Amino acid sequence: MDAIRVGIVGASGRMGRTLIEAALAHHQIRLGAAVERPNSKLLGVDAGDLVGHGNIGVTLVDSLDLVAEDFDVLIDFTNPESSIELIQWCCEHQKPIVIGTTGFNSHQKERIGEYAQDLPIMLAPNMSVGVNLLFKLLETAAEVMGSYTDIEIIEGHHRYKKDAPSGTALKMGEVIADTLGRDLEQCAIYGREGISGERERDTIAFSTIRAGDIVGEHTALFADIGERLEITHKASSRMTFANGAMRASLWLSAQPNGLFDMQNVLGLK
Ligand SMILES: NC(=O)C1=CN([C@@H]2O[C@H](COP(=O)(O)OP(=O)(O)OC[C@H]3O[C@@H](n4cnc5c(N)ncnc54)[C@H](OP(=O)(O)O)[C@@H]3O)[C@@H](O)[C@H]2O)C=CC1
Numbered sequence: 477m478d479a480i481r482v483g484i485v486g487a488s489g490r491m492g493r494t495l496i497e498a499a500l501a502h503h504q505i506r507l508g509a510a511v512e513r514p515n516s517k518l519l520g521v522d523a524g525d526l527v528g529h530g531n532i533g534v535t536l537v538d539s540l541d542l543v544a545e546d547f548d549v550l551i552d553f554t555n556p557e558s559s560i561e562l563i564q565w566c567c568e569h570q571k572p573i574v575i576g577t578t579g580f581n582s583h584q585k586e587r588i589g590e591y592a593q594d595l596p597i598m599l600a601p602n603m604s605v606g607v608n609l610l611f612k613l614l615e616t617a618a619e620v621m622g623s624y625t626d627i628e629i630i631e632g633h634h635r636y637k638k639d640a641p642s643g644t645a646l647k648m649g650e651v652i653a654d655t656l657g658r659d660l661e662q663c664a665i666y667g668r669e670g671i672s673g674e675r676e677r678d679t680i681a682f683s684t685i686r687a688g689d690i691v692g693e694h695t696a697l698f699a700d701i702g703e704r705l706e707i708t709h710k711a712s713s714r715m716t717f718a719n720g721a722m723r724a725s726l727w728l729s730a731q732p733n734g735l736f737d738m739q740n741v742l743g744l745k
């Protein structure tokens with residue numbers, strides 16, 4: 477496969493910087509563009525310098541219009557409002573987009589589905605291989621134990637994370653609910669307080685930890701009287717997500733219009 481050029485939006489963010497490093501290290505990927513917000517103090521800084529790699533001749537700019545000819549696939553790890561605007565731009569310019577942003581509401585998800593009729597879009601709340609395998613394992617766990625156990629999903633992230641529960645935790649809930657024929661909107665419990673009463677068997681409950689520099693930890697708990705199964709994934713470096721985004725970008729560059737996820741990229745479905 478030929479090398480592709482990626483554009484990275486949110487380039488100076490936690491994921492943005494890691495994505496720049498991953499792109500610079502990948503033999504089939506070139507960093508074509510790096511974009512930040514209009515008021516960013518880092519505009520004009522070289523993307524290679526930003527990550528301690530040395531000058532690569534790609535400076536941070538504040539508009540995709542300035543670099544439209546410089547990349548083949550856009551990578552977006554920003555926030556939901558920004559992502560929707562980026563998808564619209566990508567549709568107008570026919571640039572496939574890899575989206576790692578989380579926290580979309582149902583209306584925004586619907587719009588992404590509509591845009592995907594005219595554009596290849598890869599949307600995944602977690603681009604690590606381990607978490608996408610975990611989604612598969614959850615189907616089996618839910619099939620075997622889900623109907624009679626109490627199901628809890630626990631996630632932990634760094635103090636700066638803005639959305640809760642994490643996109644990954646919500647996807648874990650969706651996978652389990654779908655496998656059990658339940659509607660997550662009807663059976664989800666988001667935290668407990670006070671006299672919360674005995675547990676209702678058919679609920680799927682979420683707990684959230686926000687502390688320090690936790691990169692990302694997710695556990696699904698299937699608990700019966702006498703035994704419990706816990707399936708846990710721990711990310712220790714953002715590079716696992718960034719490498720997933722590189723793999724996804726290469727894969728997406730050869731796809732037709734449509735909405736894909738990381739399981740498509742990894743051949744897990
Ligand atoms: N799918 C996955 O595998 C993963 C997903 N994520 C998700 O990625 C997203 C970003 O996370 P993280 O990197 O930690 O967050 P950061 O806040 O560190 O980075 C986001 C960056 O995007 C910039 N930004 C926001 N809006 C725009 C815009 N319109 N144009 C250009 N730049 C913009 C921000 O600028 P400013 O600070 O000025 O707002 C910031 O620099 C979150 O939704 C998170 O949940 C994170 C890790 C893995």
Ligand SMILES: O=C(O)C1=N[C@H](C(=O)O)C[C@H](O)C1
Pocket residue numbers: 578601602633637638641642643644645691692693711
């Ligand atoms: O914000 C983060 O950092 C992460 N967000 C993703 C999510 O919301 O699931 C994935 C990862 O755990 C890191």
